[in-house]
Amino acid sequence: EAQVTQNPRYLITVTGKKLTVTCSQNMNHEYMSWYRQDPGLGLRQIYYSMNVEVTDKGDVPEGYKVSRKEKRNFPLILESPSPNQTSLYFCASSLLTGPTNTGELFFGEGSRLTVL
Amino acid sequence: AQSVAQPEDQVNVAEGNPLTVKCTYSVSGNPYLFWYVQYPNRGLQFLLKYITGDNLVKGSYGFEAEFNKSQTSFHLKKPSALVSDSALYFCAVRAPSGGYQKVTFGIGTKLQVIP
Numbered sequence: 628e629a630q631v632t633q634n635p636r637y638l639i640t641v642t643g644k645k646l647t648v649t650c651s652q653n654m655n656h657e658y659m660s661w662y663r664q665d666p667g668l669g670l671r672q673i674y675y676s677m678n679v680e681v682t683d684k685g686d687v688p689e690g691y692k693v694s695r696k697e698k699r700n701f702p703l704i705l706e707s708p709s710p711n712q713t714s715l716y717f718c719a720s721s722l723l724t725g726p727t728n729t730g731e732l733f734f735g736e737g738s739r740l741t742v743l
Numbered sequence: 744a745q746s747v748a749q750p751e752d753q754v755n756v757a758e759g760n761p762l763t764v765k766c767t768y769s770v771s772g773n774p775y776l777f778w779y780v781q782y783p784n785r786g787l788q789f790l791l792k793y794i795t796g797d798n799l800v801k802g803s804y805g806f807e808a809e810f811n812k813s814q815t816s817f818h819l820k821k822p823s824a825l826v827s828d829s830a831l832y833f834c835a836v837r838a839p840s841g842g843y844q845k846v847t848f849g850i851g852t853k854l855q856v857i858p
Contacts, residue, residue, distance in 0.1 A: 670851075675846075731789040737785075
């Protein structure tokens with residue numbers, strides 16, 4: 628089954644304790660991206676990647692890191708989480724259909740993070 | 744910069760009636776426009792997209808959307824609403840200003856279909 632898998636689905640942590648949210652897709656997609664969803668703000672793009680070792684900032688990258696060492700995996704790293712990073716996080720992937728990317732996104736089920 | 748506006752936080756419609764969820768956008772150049780649906784405690788699912796060509800696009804579950812370049816709109820429509828259509832709907836845009844790689848979402852519109 629084609630899917631995007633995120634772990635953990637739920638996490639409560641404390642300020643400053645490094646954490647990683649993993650994301651894996653089995654569709655051989657080149658493009659992967661992370662979003663956070665907050666009430667009244669919709670989804671905002673954190674980082675995206677167009678292929679292995681190619682990453683770029685989205686609209687709200689501060690406080691986050693990503694890496695793309697393998698095509699299927701795109702982990703989101705919070706080096707020193709703060710309470711304003713409490714949010715619902717989504718990983719998504721799509722085919723990179725060319726220089727202008729027309730592909731629709733396939734989303735994971737989300738990871739709800741609470742930072743105390 | 745690219746932006747998307749969904750002017751209604753919530754839309755209520757009676758089952759069997761037509762529904763419209765509004766979306767307007769602001770970009771430089773030709774946009775690619777998408778609609779996604781989110782059911783409670785789930786990720787977003789793709790409904791339909793406009794890339795080029797016919798301004799009326801058809802998608803999943805009987806939904807359709809009309810691209811209007813002069814009004815910079817991409818409203819989502821369905822002729823007859825079902826209770827199961829109740830969900831959160833997001834409009835999204837890709838545009839040249841973001842190299843077509845940045846995806847900007849609206850804040851979402853909650854659709855409530857009343858039996």
